[in-house]
Amino acid sequence: MPTAAETLVAFLAAQGVTRAFCVPGESYVAVLDALHAHPSIDLVTCRHESGAGFMALADARLTGVPGVALVSRGPGACNASIAVHTAMQDSVPLLLIVGQVEARDLRARAFQEIDYTRMFDGVAKFTAEATNPDQVPELISRAWAAMLTGIPGPAVLALPEDVLAESCARTALPPVLSSDAAPSPHAADQLAELLRTAERPIVIAGGDLDRPGGREDLLAFAERWQLPVAVSFRRQDLFPNAHPLYAGDMGLSNPRPQREAFARADLILALGTRLGDITTQGYSFPEPGQRLVHVCPDASWLGWRFQTDLALAAHAIPTIAALSARNAAAPPGRAAWNAELRALHSADAAWSPRTADDGVVFPNLVAALGPRLPADAIVTLDAGTFGAPFYRKIAWKPGQRLLAPIAGSMGYGMPAAVAAALRHPGRPVICAVGDGGFLMTGSELAVAAARGAPLKVLLSENGSYASIRIHQERAHPGRTSGTDLINPDLALIGAAYGYPVMVVREEAQLPALIDALTAPGPLFAVVHSSLSAVLPK
Numbered sequence: 339m340p341t342a343a344e345t346l347v348a349f350l351a352a353q354g355v356t357r358a359f360c361v362p363g364e365s366y367v368a369v370l371d372a373l374h375a376h377p378s379i380d381l382v383t384c385r386h387e388s389g390a391g392f393m394a395l396a397d398a399r400l401t402g403v404p405g406v407a408l409v410s411r412g413p414g415a416c417n418a419s420i421a422v423h424t425a426m427q428d429s430v431p432l433l434l435i436v437g438q439v440e441a442r443d444l445r446a447r448a449f450q451e452i453d454y455t456r457m458f459d460g461v462a463k464f465t466a467e468a469t470n471p472d473q474v475p476e477l478i479s480r481a482w483a484a485m486l487t488g489i490p491g492p493a494v495l496a497l498p499e500d501v502l503a504e505s506c507a508r509t510a511l512p513p514v515l516s517s518d519a520a521p522s523p524h525a526a527d528q529l530a531e532l533l534r535t536a537e538r539p540i541v542i543a544g545g546d547l548d549r550p551g552g553r554e555d556l557l558a559f560a561e562r563w564q565l566p567v568a569v570s571f572r573r574q575d576l577f578p579n580a581h582p583l584y585a586g587d588m589g590l591s592n593p594r595p596q597r598e599a600f601a602r603a604d605l606i607l608a609l610g611t612r613l614g615d616i617t618t619q620g621y622s623f624p625e626p627g628q629r630l631v632h633v634c635p636d637a638s639w640l641g642w643r644f645q646t647d648l649a650l651a652a653h654a655i656p657t658i659a660a661l662s663a664r665n666a667a668a669p670p671g672r673a674a675w676n677a678e679l680r681a682l683h684s685a686d687a688a689w690s691p692r693t694a695d696d697g698v699v700f701p702n703l704v705a706a707l708g709p710r711l712p713a714d715a716i717v718t719l720d721a722g723t724f725g726a727p728f729y730r731k732i733a734w735k736p737g738q739r740l741l742a743p744i745a746g747s748m749g750y751g752m753p754a755a756v757a758a759a760l761r762h763p764g765r766p767v768i769c770a771v772g773d774g775g776f777l778m779t780g781s782e783l784a785v786a787a788a789r790g791a792p793l794k795v796l797l798s799e800n801g802s803y804a805s806i807r808i809h810q811e812r813a814h815p816g817r818t819s820g821t822d823l824i825n826p827d828l829a830l831i832g833a834a835y836g837y838p839v840m841v842v843r844e845e846a847q848l849p850a851l852i853d854a855l856t857a858p859g860p861l862f863a864v865v866h867s868s869l870s871a872v873l874p875k
Contacts, residue, residue: 342471343368343502346435347376349478349510354403355379357760359390361417363410365437365450368502370408382760382785384753387414389782391421392753395430396718396741400761402549404431404485404493411438411496412450415457420747423461425492427745429545429612431485432492434462441469441498454496464493471501475510482513489546489612489636519635520656528648529607529631529657530664533563536605536629537671540679542588543577544570544611545744546635546654553577553736556609559658564668565607566679568600570617572729575740579687579733583676586683588617589729596682601625608632610654612639633657689731693845694868700798701727703848703865708732710856716741716758716767720751720775723805723872724798728770749778752795756782759791767793768855773825774803780831783862787835792860795837799828800869811874832862842866 340348346369350358357380362370373381384390387409394405405425409418415436425432439448444467455465464484466477474497481493521529533539547556553576560567560577566585567577577584586596597619606624612634615621621643624630631648632640640649650657689705704727711717713735719725719742734740741758743750755769771780776797786793807821832839840863842851854861 339505339507341368341372341503342468342474342497342506343372344375345475345506345508345510346478346497346502347372347379349475350406351376351378352512353482355406357382357397358406358408359384359393359397359757360408361385361387361390361410361414363414363437365410365439365499366408366435366497366502368499369435369437385781385784386779387417388420388749389753389779391418391432391434392424392747392750392779393757393782394432395421395425395428396754396757397761398430398432399548399741400739400758404433404482406433406435408435409437411436412452415452415454419458419461420749422458422492422494424743424745424747424750426461426463428743429490430492431490433481433485434492434494436494436496437502438467438496438498440500442500444469444498454494458494461492462494463491467496468498468501471504471506472508474501474506475508479511479513483515486513487516489634518653518656519651521633521650521652521660523660525648525650526657526660526664529650530661532605532629532631532648533565533607533661534665534667535669537669538603538675539565539605539607540585540600540603541565541567542570542606542608542611542613542617543567543573544609544617544654545573546610547576548573549655552655555655555658557581559661563661563666564672564676566676570611571614572740572742572744574729574732575734575738578736580735582680584683585679586686587729588619588623590616590726592619593682593686596686597623599679599682601628603628605629605631608634609657610634612636613642613644618643687730687733689727692871694871696870697800697866697868698842698845698848699871700724700865700867701731702845703851704728705731706848707852707855710852711738712766712856713737714765715739716762716765718742718751718754718758718767718769720771721746721748721805722772722775722798723808724770724772724867748775751775752779753782755793755795756786756791759786759793760789763791766856768796769793770796770798772804773797773799773801773823773828776828777825783835783837787837792858794855794861795832795863796855797828797862797864798867799825799864800867801825802869804869804872807869808873828864829862832864835862837862839864
């Protein structure tokens with residue numbers, strides 16, 4: 339009779355899991371043993387639990403299969419909690435398996451014990467704790483279904499170490515997964531009529547389209563109905579940025595002319611997005627009186643903060659499919675509206691090289707790199723000011739992938755790049771990260787080095803937590819506190835991992851750096867970037 343750990347691993351393999359990420363712990367050693375006997379699942383040993391969680395997140399975004407991270411109780415689960423929070427905000431299916439204290443010690447304030455159902459309540463879609471081995475098959479099936487129905491998100495399973503090692507009499511059943519929800523024919527008719535009569539519509543495309551076929555369907559839908567498309571926060575790779583119908587993104591610091599134009603839209607179709615605070619510009623868009631159609635698979639987000647003219651508890655792709663059989667027509671004024679939004683985005687995306695006397699102006703580098711990015715490049719971003727030009731100054735093309743933390747989590751970039759390089763060893767992977775983020779999870783580069791993953795690290799060093807420094811200068815000019823960084827020699831760190839190192843101190847070195855970033859093979863590039871260029875003037 340298999341153990342509960344063996345039943346768990348067999349279930350994961352049956353659902354298409356081919357890789358899991360961990361920091362090993364004695365509290366789930368039975369799972370480690372089961373994985374040893376199940377070679378179809380590649381176990382990646384990470385250097386920190388947050389790195390394991392972020393790797394699982396990135397892997398899930400690239401495959402559509404829930405990412406799996408395994409951590410030990412107490413400190414391990416606490417370290418991994420940042421990934422659970424990110425998965426919830428990023429709408430990514432993530433399974434966090436926590437080895438728990440023995441069942442007899444539950445709620446006894448044992449060494450490293452935490453009640454994970456309480457700890458993760460509010461940041462996970464599903465949390466559960468087994469107290470006997472026969473519960474494990476049911477709980478894993480329920481967790482899997484929760485992660486993949488409605489808006490994807492994380493699940494947390496706490497499994498006591500003795501329970502995992504005991505025999506399990508029950509077999510895990512396939513999870514019950516609901517099919518993608520589609521609008522009713524009547525609702526599709528209503529939506530089609532609204533689209534046909536709107537002179538100044540705009541589509542806000544969200545993460546529900548980040549799945550196989552979603553990008554292609556969105557493009558065909560926009561072209562057929564002649565609809566301008568803006569992407570939700572940090573979803574730039576959902577729509578070809580060079581397309582005449584691409585109107586930009588709904589992100590941080592949108593230019594005033596663009597916001598004013600969006601406020602004149604007579605129909606907003608929020609397609610597969612929750613309409614969170616950044617996408618809605620601090621809950622200020624849509625403005626009162628603007629017609630809103632909100633399509634979201636989780637009905638709890640419909641009517642949240644915004645009054646809707648049509649609310650559809652449906653997925654984006656079947657909604658687009660429902661409209662494909664209906665007549666598409668655009669009023670005569672639509673072409674001028676589309677051209678206006680496109681011109682505003684083009685003006686925002688334009689970049690004239692600038693200079694600074696304290697280092698490389700990082701947007702100069704990004705703007706020059708964009709046209710040279712390979713067609714199948716995967717770029718992972720950490721959180722920080724260095725990332726802004728990647729969202730606004732690169733025209734993302736079909737086939738390229740942008741993996742960035744919607745939740746704004748520092749430390750995401752390096753683990754995500756490692757996961758991407760392992761999942762797609764034949765594709766170029768670039769990790770863009772600041773010095774603050776690199777010193778959080780940069781040790782995961784050891785995983786890439788051990789696995790021979792030839793990713794490229796583009797490290798912007800300005801000696802500051804610059805995003806916070808910007809807020810500091812606006813609120814308390816000249817009163818710097820807590821935002822300066824004194825760094826070790828980052829180039830030596832890259833060399834210690836066995837990566838070829840390039841140090842860039844002057845703008846004149848940028849052409850050589852871009853050549854190196856777009857050539858085959860690994861690279862660790864440290865760019866001494868200007869702090870003054872990003873601070874308020």
